[in-house]
Amino acid sequence: MNHRITLMPSGHTCSAQDGETVLEAALREGFLLPYGCRNGACGSCKGKVLQGRVDHGATQDKALSPAERERGAALFCQARPLTDLVVECREIGAMRDIPVRTLPCRVQTLERLTHDVMRIRLRLPASERLQFLAGQYIDILLKDGTRRSLSMANPPHDDALLELHLRNYGGPFSTHVFTQMKEKDILRFEGPLGSFYLREDSDKPAILLAGGTGFAPIKAIVEHAIHNKIQRPLKLYRGARTAADLYLDELPQAWAREHGVQYIPVISDGKAGDGWNGRRGLVHQAALEDHADLSGFEVYACGAPAMIEAARHDFCGQRALPEAAFYADAFTPAVPA
Ligand code: FES
Incomplete structure (x- = not known):
């Protein structure tokens, strides 16, 4: 009852x-x-x-x-x-109410999603759970004192394991993950961090812009919205170099089929005759082409700094998106602790 x-x-x-x-x-x-x-x-x-x-x-x-x-x-x-x-x-009421903690964790699984994207699942100690908002990230604390920021791709309600998506850019941490890291390895992290999360007090339609592994926090946001039966329209523009880089593509396809989340994948590096029938070009450009006026929208963008800056500039400058309605999380290099 x-x-x-x-x-x-x-x-x-x-x-x-x-x-x-x-x-x-x-x-x-x-x-x-x-x-x-x-x-x-x-x-x-x-x-x-x-x-x-x-x-x-x-x-x-x-x-x-x-x-x-x-x-x-x-x-x-x-x-x-x-x-x-x-x-x-x-x-x-806000992220400042959630404590930032430093916790140990164990690598539960490592799974290659493409030749250069790894899905890492982390298990916390049995008596711990991490509270966070969909879209936030953690900093992995590395032995040399640097830290590597990675967004959680799992939504907060599904918190038995933390899911991270890592692209191998050839830096020390990604090289370590792709060549040496093993299941059961121990890591330490600090989190949750960041102010990139879905504002649930708004019912404006939201454009979600994901470049590369910027898909991770967007995945958390969409899965959170679906779980919580959030009714506002969500439109996901997802950019990748080639169709093969659209890892986990069956997920947004299913969100579109079963939950009405509009999904527009866009590839930037393909060539005519490569079999791709979808949109081509820069991902923020596709959203720009589809919307003459963004004044009534919110935008959540995650990806490379150049994509974020171009989107902010064009959406706010040419399409009347209020600056305050543009939320972004740009990938940044590892920083000293
Ligand atoms: S006692 Fe720890 S969350 Fe309830």
């Missing part, structure tokens, strides 16, 4: 399906509550039950003491409603 949960002080309401925790129900309906381990061990998700009853589930005393429980506190990652509830909790 579903139970209605009212989140205070905002007054937002959500409905918990059978067996769901308060946290799962709130996240599924798009309300960001804080969490850490999702395991009853850290206390990050603690709040108060003001009305109604919960099954507290498996909690550790260091995260929720018996005295706190007595006073109505609960760990929302474990607590399951037994009745309708009114709960007091802190809702996350």
Whole structure:
């Protein structure tokens, strides 16, 4: 039986399906509550039950003491409603409310998606989960003191493993990943970082512009939007050099078929007669050709700095996109720690 949960002080309401925790129900309906381990061990998700009853589930005393429980506190990652509830909790309004953490992780899988793109899946320690917003990135902390920024390609609700897409540009980290890294290797990272995430308080149609492995955070954003049943129109322009570089292409094809996300792949390096029947040229140029007026849109762009700059310049300059509605994440080289 579903139970209605009212989140205070905002007054937002959500409905918990059978067996769901308060946290799962709130996240599924798009309300960001804080969490850490999702395991009853850290206390990050603690709040108060003001009305109604919960099954507290498996909690550790260091995260929720018996005295706190007595006073109505609960760990929302474990607590399951037994009745309708009114709960007091802190809702996350922006990325500044999510703590940046340094965590160890283990390489779970390495999978070549093309000759020069690797999908890396990372497993966190059993008692940890990383809270983040779809589109954010982490910095891998390297032994020589440099760091390598990589966007998470998995959406926040699917956080058992962190998924990263890495192109081999020949730098030290990508060379290491492509030639020496093995499953079970240990890494350290800091995150989540960055202000590139879907603004969910807007219902404007959004153009998503992804160049190369800039597809990673865009994938997270689209999968998050689908999971949360966000209704605003999404139009994905995806640029690659050749058709073979459109890795995981079956995903955006399925988003288009099953969820109405418009998908326009654009290749820049093909030649006539190469069998490609789709759009050609620069990816931001394709979006420019399709829209005479972008004043009512938001744009989320991720890719090489030249693509981002050209898109910002042309969308805002020629198509009346407000500067404040252009969100971007440009690839930057590894930086010293
Ligand atoms: S106790 Fe860690 S997230 Fe709930």
